[in-house]
Amino acid sequence: MALLEVEEVFVRFGGVTAVAGVSFAVDDRQICGLIGPNGAGKTTLFNVISGIYRPTEGRVRFAGQVVTGQPRHRMAPLGLGRTFQNLALFRSMTVRENVLAGAHSAGHAGFLANALRLPAARREDAAAAGRAAQLLAMLELEAVADVPVADLSFGTQKRVEMARALICGPKLLLLDEPAGGLNHGEVDGLAELLRDIRARFDLAILLVEHHMNLVMRVSDKVVALDFGRKIADGTPEEVRSDPEVIRAYLGDGGSHAHAA
Numbered sequence: 395m396a397l398l399e400v401e402e403v404f405v406r407f408g409g410v411t412a413v414a415g416v417s418f419a420v421d422d423r424q425i426c427g428l429i430g431p432n433g434a435g436k437t438t439l440f441n442v443i444s445g446i447y448r449p450t451e452g453r454v455r456f457a458g459q460v461v462t463g464q465p466r467h468r469m470a471p472l473g474l475g476r477t478f479q480n481l482a483l484f485r486s487m488t489v490r491e492n493v494l495a496g497a498h499s500a501g502h503a504g505f506l507a508n509a510l511r512l513p514a515a516r517r518e519d520a521a522a523a524g525r526a527a528q529l530l531a532m533l534e535l536e537a538v539a540d541v542p543v544a545d546l547s548f549g550t551q552k553r554v555e556m557a558r559a560l561i562c563g564p565k566l567l568l569l570d571e572p573a574g575g576l577n578h579g580e581v582d583g584l585a586e587l588l589r590d591i592r593a594r595f596d597l598a599i600l601l602v603e604h605h606m607n608l609v610m611r612v613s614d615k616v617v618a619l620d621f622g623r624k625i626a627d628g629t630p631e632e633v634r635s636d637p638e639v640i641r642a643y644l645g646d647g648g649s650h651a652h653a654a
């Protein structure tokens with residue numbers, strides 16, 4: 395059984411069909427890249443998988459359980475962690491505080507235990523602080539742990555977001571354009587970091603990404619969309635040489651060519 399199964403998902407916004415019957419699967423510990431020209435439906439599909447949108451038709455299973463229609467706050471405890479294209483950090487809080495904020499949704503002690511500072515809540519806090527320290531070290535954020543996020547470069551903020559998603563111990567990490575806004579050196583570092591994260595945390599990664607070089611380098615499999623439809627699904631080599639993928643990126647007079 396695959397870890398993530400997307401089954402015949404359709405999303406319609408009024409007259410626009412943003413996602414038109416897409417199915418694919420991501421296995422345990424697999425890195426899967428989701429690509430496609432502008433407007434292909436990547437973000438919409440990503441929002442369905444992470445529970446922000448409910449699909450018009452179809453469903454998503456995670457670890458065998460149907461998760462479509464589940465409230466969003468149930469996603470992290472199930473093992474789904476995500477980052478956002480335009481960052482969703484608390485800008486005036488420090489790096490460490492932001493990472494710890496991610497641990498809250500995973501807490502089991504409950505509201506009352508937290509409010510009364512009962513031992514169960516204190517134990518959870520201590521465990522979260524330990525996990526945060528490990529993540530800060532791994533993502534090279536120790537030196538800026540007590541700096542407000544607003545004072546950091548975009549590339550560093552993206553690593554903070556990743557640490558915040560990882561602190562819940564996800565089985566699947568959903569990354570929305572992790573290379574967007576990064577410089578050349580940072581993109582090289584990101585490829586290594588993603589493989590390292592997969593190895594250390596034993597998780598699968600689904601990334602939506604325009605940076606083709608990164609996708610082809612880190613992915614075990616690639617799913618390509620165009621006009622809401624899936625046009626290819628296979629190894630990076632298979633997808634890169636697929637005539638429909640080449641046509642989607644180059645066949646409209648080159649307006650998508652920058653993405654390739």
Ligand SMILES: Nc1ncnc2c1ncn2[C@@H]1O[C@H](COP(=O)(O)OP(=O)(O)OP(=O)(O)O)[C@@H](O)[C@H]1O
Nearest residue numbers: 407410411412430431432433434435436437438439
């Ligand atoms: N909330 C919405 N209401 C109406 N139409 C929408 C909405 N969100 C997306 N769309 C449309 O659905 C289609 C798919 O958009 P989507 O943002 O998912 O594509 P994308 O592949 O993520 O594009 P990009 O690479 O530019 O981010 C587009 O035609 C878009 O205009």
